[in-house]
Amino acid sequence: MTQANKPASTEETLELEDVETSASEPWRVILYNDEDHTFEEVIAQLIKAIQCTREKASQLTFEVHHHGSAVVYEGEFDKALRVKAILEEIDLITEIKG
Numbered sequence: 001m002t003q004a005n006k007p008a009s010t011e012e013t014l015e016l017e018d019v020e021t022s023a024s025e026p027w028r029v030i031l032y033n034d035e036d037h038t039f040e041e042v043i044a045q046l047i048k049a050i051q052c053t054r055e056k057a058s059q060l061t062f063e064v065h066h067h068g069s070a071v072v073y074e075g076e077f078d079k080a081l082r083v084k085a086i087l088e089e090i091d092l093i094t095e096i097k098g
Contacts, residue, residue, distance in 0.1 A: 025098045027080040029073040032093040033064050041090060046072060049086035 046057035063070040
Protein backbone atom coordinates (compact mmCIF):
# COMPACT_ATOMS: atom_id res chain seq x y z
CA MET A 1 0.00 0.00 0.00
CA THR A 2 1.39 3.42 -0.87
CA GLN A 3 1.42 6.16 1.69
CA ALA A 4 -1.35 8.06 -0.12
CA ASN A 5 -3.71 5.08 0.27
CA LYS A 6 -3.16 4.53 4.00
CA PRO A 7 -6.13 5.33 6.23
CA ALA A 8 -5.81 8.24 8.63
CA SER A 9 -4.24 7.35 11.95
CA THR A 10 -6.38 7.33 15.07
CA GLU A 11 -4.69 10.54 16.21
CA GLU A 12 -5.51 12.32 12.93
CA THR A 13 -9.11 11.11 13.11
CA LEU A 14 -9.52 12.39 16.65
CA GLU A 15 -8.13 15.79 15.71
CA LEU A 16 -10.63 16.11 12.86
CA GLU A 17 -13.50 15.12 15.14
CA ASP A 18 -12.40 17.70 17.72
CA VAL A 19 -12.42 20.44 15.07
CA GLU A 20 -15.91 19.48 13.91
CA THR A 21 -17.24 19.45 17.47
CA SER A 22 -15.62 22.72 18.44
CA ALA A 23 -16.88 24.45 15.29
CA SER A 24 -20.36 24.45 16.85
CA GLU A 25 -19.19 26.38 19.94
CA PRO A 26 -19.70 30.12 20.10
CA TRP A 27 -16.57 31.76 18.68
CA ARG A 28 -15.31 35.22 19.59
CA VAL A 29 -13.35 37.64 17.44
CA ILE A 30 -11.12 39.81 19.58
CA LEU A 31 -9.80 43.11 18.24
CA TYR A 32 -6.60 44.46 19.78
CA ASN A 33 -5.50 48.05 20.15
CA ASP A 34 -2.68 49.39 18.00
CA GLU A 35 -1.09 52.75 17.36
CA ASP A 36 -1.33 52.53 13.56
CA HIS A 37 -5.02 53.18 12.87
CA THR A 38 -7.25 56.16 13.50
CA PHE A 39 -10.57 55.85 15.30
CA GLU A 40 -12.34 56.58 12.01
CA GLU A 41 -10.51 53.75 10.20
CA VAL A 42 -11.41 51.24 12.91
CA ILE A 43 -15.02 52.41 13.12
CA ALA A 44 -15.47 52.12 9.34
CA GLN A 45 -13.94 48.64 9.26
CA LEU A 46 -16.07 47.44 12.17
CA ILE A 47 -19.21 48.65 10.40
CA LYS A 48 -18.12 46.73 7.31
CA ALA A 49 -17.14 43.58 9.26
CA ILE A 50 -20.06 43.18 11.65
CA GLN A 51 -22.74 45.30 9.95
CA CYS A 52 -23.35 47.36 13.07
CA THR A 53 -24.39 50.95 13.60
CA ARG A 54 -21.83 53.72 13.75
CA GLU A 55 -22.69 54.14 17.45
CA LYS A 56 -21.95 50.47 18.20
CA ALA A 57 -18.69 50.59 16.19
CA SER A 58 -17.67 53.72 18.12
CA GLN A 59 -18.39 52.02 21.45
CA LEU A 60 -16.31 49.00 20.47
CA THR A 61 -13.47 51.20 19.23
CA PHE A 62 -13.35 53.12 22.51
CA GLU A 63 -13.41 49.84 24.44
CA VAL A 64 -10.43 48.58 22.42
CA HIS A 65 -8.62 51.88 22.96
CA HIS A 66 -9.19 51.99 26.73
CA HIS A 67 -8.89 48.28 27.60
CA GLY A 68 -6.44 47.07 24.97
CA SER A 69 -8.92 44.70 23.35
CA ALA A 70 -12.60 43.93 22.93
CA VAL A 71 -14.79 41.09 21.71
CA VAL A 72 -16.31 42.49 18.53
CA TYR A 73 -18.16 39.37 17.37
CA GLU A 74 -19.50 36.21 19.01
CA GLY A 75 -21.19 33.45 17.07
CA GLU A 76 -20.65 30.88 14.34
CA PHE A 77 -17.13 29.91 13.32
CA ASP A 78 -17.59 30.66 9.60
CA LYS A 79 -18.87 34.15 10.34
CA ALA A 80 -16.04 34.69 12.84
CA LEU A 81 -13.55 33.88 10.09
CA ARG A 82 -15.23 36.40 7.77
CA VAL A 83 -15.25 39.12 10.43
CA LYS A 84 -11.57 38.49 11.20
CA ALA A 85 -10.66 38.60 7.50
CA ILE A 86 -12.50 41.90 6.94
CA LEU A 87 -10.84 43.52 9.96
CA GLU A 88 -7.45 42.30 8.78
CA GLU A 89 -7.98 43.90 5.34
CA ILE A 90 -6.52 47.06 6.87
CA ASP A 91 -4.05 45.15 9.09
CA LEU A 92 -6.00 45.37 12.33
CA ILE A 93 -4.79 42.89 14.94
CA THR A 94 -7.37 40.19 15.66
CA GLU A 95 -7.72 36.76 17.18
CA ILE A 96 -10.42 34.09 17.20
CA LYS A 97 -11.11 32.17 20.40
CA GLY A 98 -13.60 29.39 20.93
